[in-house]
Amino acid sequence: xxxxxxxxxxxxxxxxxxxxxxxxxxxxxxxxxxxxxxxxxxxxxxxxxxxxxxxxxxxxxxxxxxxxxxxxxxxxxxxxxxxxxxxxx
Numbered sequence: 001x002x003x004x005x006x007x008x009x010x011x012x013x014x015x016x017x018x019x020x021x022x023x024x025x026x027x028x029x030x031x032x033x034x035x036x037x038x039x040x041x042x043x044x045x046x047x048x049x050x051x052x053x054x055x056x057x058x059x060x061x062x063x064x065x066x067x068x069x070x071x072x073x074x075x076x077x078x079x080x081x082x083x084x085x086x087x088x089x
Contacts, residue, residue, distance in 0.1 A: 059086075062086070063083050063086065066083060066086065067081040
């Protein structure tokens, strides 16, 4: 006895639906587990004026690193690269 097309279609759709429900439930459970571990400790906000400024570094070293990276990307020598200006974004 061969199963009918309607039975095969309904079994396939039911299997997919059951799989999706399982994925949703597992995702919700994992979210609860990971969310409880990753709860950040609440601390007082730091005013912007009191935050330490990041060191800018030596501009010549930064220019040398940027020009070396550009020369490597272009496949040319570093002597062919001339940086006119740099802006901090």
